[in-house]
Amino acid sequence: xxxxxxxxxxxxxxxxxxxxxxxxxxxxxxxxxxxxxxxxxxxxxxxxxxxxxxxxxxxxxxxxxxxxxxxxxxxxxxxxxxxxxxxxxxxxxxxxxxxxxxxxxxxxxxxxxxxxxxxxxxxxxxxxxxxxxxxxxxxxxxxxxxxxxxxxxxxxxxxxxxxxxxxxx
Amino acid sequence: xxxxxxxxxxxxxxxxxxxxxxxxxxxxxxxxxxxxxxxxxxxxxxxxxxxxxxxxxxxxxxxxxxxxxxxxxxxxxxxxxxxxxxxxxxxxxxxxxxxxxxxxxxxxxxxxxxxxxxxxxxxxxxxxxxxxxxxxxxxxxxxxxxxxxxxxxxxxxxxxxxxxxxxxxxxxxxxxxxxxxxxxxxxxxxxxxxxxxxxxxxxxxxxxxxxxxxxxxxxxxxxxxxxxxxxxxxxxxxxxxxxxxxxxxxxxxxxxxxxxxxxxxxxxxxxxxxxxxxxxxxxxxxxxxxxxxxxxxxxxxxxxxxxxxxxxxxxxxxxxxxxxxxxxxxxxxxxxxxxxxxxxxxxxxxxxxxxxxxxxxxxxxxxxxxxxxxxxxxxxxxxxxxxxxxxxxxxxxxxxxxxxxxxxxxxxxxxxxxxxxxxxxxxxxxxxxxxxxxxxxxxxxxxxxxxxxxxxxxxxxxxxxxxxxxxxxxxxxxxxxxxxxxxxxxxxxxxxxxxxxxxxxxxxxxxxxxxxxxxxxxxxxxxxxxxxxxxxxxxxxxxxxxxxxxxxxxxxxxxxxxxxxxxxxxxxxxxxxxxxxxxxxxxxxxxxxxxxxxxxxxxxxxxxxxxxxxxxxxxxxxxxxxxxxxxxxxxxxxxxxxxxxxxxxxxxxxxxxxxxxxxxxxxxxxxxxxxxxxxxxxxxxxxxxxxxxxxxxx
Numbered sequence: 059x060x061x062x063x064x065x066x067x068x069x070x071x072x073x074x075x076x077x078x079x080x081x082x083x084x085x086x087x088x089x090x091x092x093x094x095x096x097x098x099x100x101x102x103x104x105x106x107x108x109x110x111x112x113x114x115x116x117x118x119x120x121x122x123x124x125x126x127x128x129x130x131x132x133x134x135x136x137x138x139x140x141x142x143x144x145x146x147x148x149x150x151x152x153x154x155x156x157x158x159x160x161x162x163x164x165x166x167x168x169x170x171x172x173x174x175x176x177x178x179x180x181x182x183x184x185x186x187x188x189x190x191x192x193x194x195x196x197x198x199x200x201x202x203x204x205x206x207x208x209x210x211x212x213x214x215x216x217x218x219x220x221x222x223x224x225x226x227x
Numbered sequence: 228x229x230x231x232x233x234x235x236x237x238x239x240x241x242x243x244x245x246x247x248x249x250x251x252x253x254x255x256x257x258x259x260x261x262x263x264x265x266x267x268x269x270x271x272x273x274x275x276x277x278x279x280x281x282x283x284x285x286x287x288x289x290x291x292x293x294x295x296x297x298x299x300x301x302x303x304x305x306x307x308x309x310x311x312x313x314x315x316x317x318x319x320x321x322x323x324x325x326x327x328x329x330x331x332x333x334x335x336x337x338x339x340x341x342x343x344x345x346x347x348x349x350x351x352x353x354x355x356x357x358x359x360x361x362x363x364x365x366x367x368x369x370x371x372x373x374x375x376x377x378x379x380x381x382x383x384x385x386x387x388x389x390x391x392x393x394x395x396x397x398x399x400x401x402x403x404x405x406x407x408x409x410x411x412x413x414x415x416x417x418x419x420x421x422x423x424x425x426x427x428x429x430x431x432x433x434x435x436x437x438x439x440x441x442x443x444x445x446x447x448x449x450x451x452x453x454x455x456x457x458x459x460x461x462x463x464x465x466x467x468x469x470x471x472x473x474x475x476x477x478x479x480x481x482x483x484x485x486x487x488x489x490x491x492x493x494x495x496x497x498x499x500x501x502x503x504x505x506x507x508x509x510x511x512x513x514x515x516x517x518x519x520x521x522x523x524x525x526x527x528x529x530x531x532x533x534x535x536x537x538x539x540x541x542x543x544x545x546x547x548x549x550x551x552x553x554x555x556x557x558x559x560x561x562x563x564x565x566x567x568x569x570x571x572x573x574x575x576x577x578x579x580x581x582x583x584x585x586x587x588x589x590x591x592x593x594x595x596x597x598x599x600x601x602x603x604x605x606x607x608x609x610x611x612x613x614x615x616x617x618x619x620x621x622x623x624x625x626x627x628x629x630x631x632x633x634x635x636x637x638x639x640x641x642x643x644x645x646x647x648x649x650x651x652x653x654x655x656x657x658x659x660x661x662x663x664x665x666x667x668x669x670x671x672x673x674x675x676x677x678x679x680x681x682x683x684x685x686x687x688x689x690x691x692x693x694x695x696x697x698x699x700x701x702x703x704x705x706x707x708x709x710x711x712x713x714x715x716x717x718x719x720x721x722x723x724x725x726x727x728x729x730x731x732x733x734x735x736x737x738x739x740x741x742x743x744x745x746x747x748x749x750x751x752x753x754x755x756x757x758x759x760x761x762x763x764x765x766x767x768x769x770x771x772x773x774x775x776x777x778x779x780x781x782x783x784x785x786x787x788x789x790x791x792x793x794x795x796x797x798x799x800x801x802x803x804x805x806x807x808x809x810x811x812x813x814x815x816x817x818x819x820x821x822x823x824x825x826x827x828x829x830x831x832x833x834x835x836x837x838x839x840x841x842x843x844x845x846x847x848x849x850x851x852x853x854x855x856x857x858x859x860x861x862x863x864x865x866x867x868x869x870x871x872x873x874x875x876x877x878x879x880x881x882x883x884x885x886x887x888x889x890x891x892x893x894x895x896x897x898x899x900x901x902x903x904x905x906x907x908x909x910x911x912x913x914x915x916x917x918x919x920x921x922x923x924x925x
Contacts, residue, residue, distance in 0.1 A: 069392055102439065104438065105438045122438060130480070132434030133435065137436050140455070
């Protein structure tokens, strides 16, 4: 296994969490393949891998796109355990998804047992500003309270997509 | 006039006083009144006869109806038996086609229809256990696989394990997906024997995260398992197989989730009503006094005897202590019925106990089976024990089946011992005696073994019927031959009938069937006899010279008179003339003897179904003789003998025919219409004699 440890670039495991339908898969697919998928189909669990150049160094990003709904807590915990950085996504047009982020944060902290784990609060669907339900102030306040950055993205316009992922690494 | 009187008397407003008045007014003198009286007398006689005829007709109809009803009843029995057979066939067919596997033996369908679903479940469980056992043989080090009850295999296949970081190939594995977990086994490089894989890991389905790895340049058709701390990547051979794996994982997870949710729901229900014991819904009597005690016991530990039940049962069965085995089984079952908890130990014992039940059933059925090398010495008594236990185990249908087969073979061997030597009648008597006495014993034994089982009873009726058919066809072959005399046949048939009637004491009436089976051959035999006798009559007629019979001596005459009075014609002494002469021809006397014998045989054979044939035979034979008399009467050749001929005719009609009619009526219960018709037809021959003799006397 460790015959050629230096040949492979560093691997960063990023996990997308958040309620169903907030755009986790759309963000992932935009990042991976530069395309926006309009059709919604609930994800079970997908993993992607991509090489990116970060600060002049080639690294690999391993993205685990999780299901918004998972029946088994034990399985959810196993997802979280395998992650090194977390993108906690909500939709700015849906307050419930924002409220759910608190639960995800709590679960991740419980599993990882590390307050300083790389964590990013992501407000997706920024292109739908006219339907906004979650104010920038509320989101920022929550991010500040957790001590994590807050970024607003749009999987549709690719706004900030690269930024959030590269920031995780 | 007579018609007029009939009309008058028959009228609804008939007034006897008025009628008598009218008559007395019209008639003059005693003689005329006498005439009237005679007319009324004949009218009364006629009415009497008509009435008798009507009663007779109704009586016949009544008998026929009764026969028809008994026939119908036996048909209903047959139908019921066929339905039972069909039902068991269908249920076994259903079970077979569902699982593609032969079921060991159908559960008794007697009042156990609710068991079929249960049985199927059991079959499925067995099937899955079989599959798991097969896996056990292939994979080394996974003996615990069978310990979890209800585990089934959902999917299996070969996979290639990849390094989760470098995506390089690591090893080939064989993976199994069960209803509750995922097992990985690696290939054994130098395998020997049936073991091909080595157990490596088992992941609980409830905590195993399955991740679809999107195809990339370096890795295609792979999926990832996250089971902290392991992260394992497996590559499938193609997209389809990967899709299949992922779908199966999803299905298994969903099924498990639903199952767990149900369990949680029922658990919360119990919490809400703590007074109710967890398994009371499957208890038959909630007021069982042992319930509480057993509850606490079951939770803590099982009684020692229960743990040893399977082994003890094996011992009992091996030592042929079947009753003990059954008692132990019942005790274990009772205990297990009370404990519906899904404790793996109890489940295991239950499974083992059920296996012993099947083993016991099989041993008992073997016990009853008929095989050529098994002695039938013990007879049915020896079968009692096995039959009783099978009944108790709820396998009456099979027991009944085997019991009847056993009966058949006993009957067969018993009948084979009867050698045909000497007189046919003796042989028939012997064979019938053995058959029916055995059948009586078997019926008794059957009633004792299966007292309250309608489907078994119908099977028995069917069986008895077929055995009887068997015997009858054998007898027909042996006895009904062209050269066999009607007397011998009558003897045989009467004998068999009497023996058959003894069975009806036990409620098995085979007489109707017997008569039905014998009807065709008997009819044929009767017709043959008629042909033969008519021929004989014709032959003797040719030789008849119309001479009185000479008995040679006084002693001869005495002997002859004795002989005739023995067969019922005592009045023949009036025909004796001189020392040794008889006023009848030897032909007439011979015919009388012959005819009375025939009559006796026919009456012995007669049944309502054969009545018509019997009547025909009796009248045809008699008519043949009368034809001869009539022909001689009008013949020129015997003109001188005409008086003598008429005397013979008178004897035939008055003495012989009257006697025959009398016997007939006594035996059958009603007069024979055909014989009285004959009398009317030929009475003119006699009348001439009467008038002539009158003239002679004058």
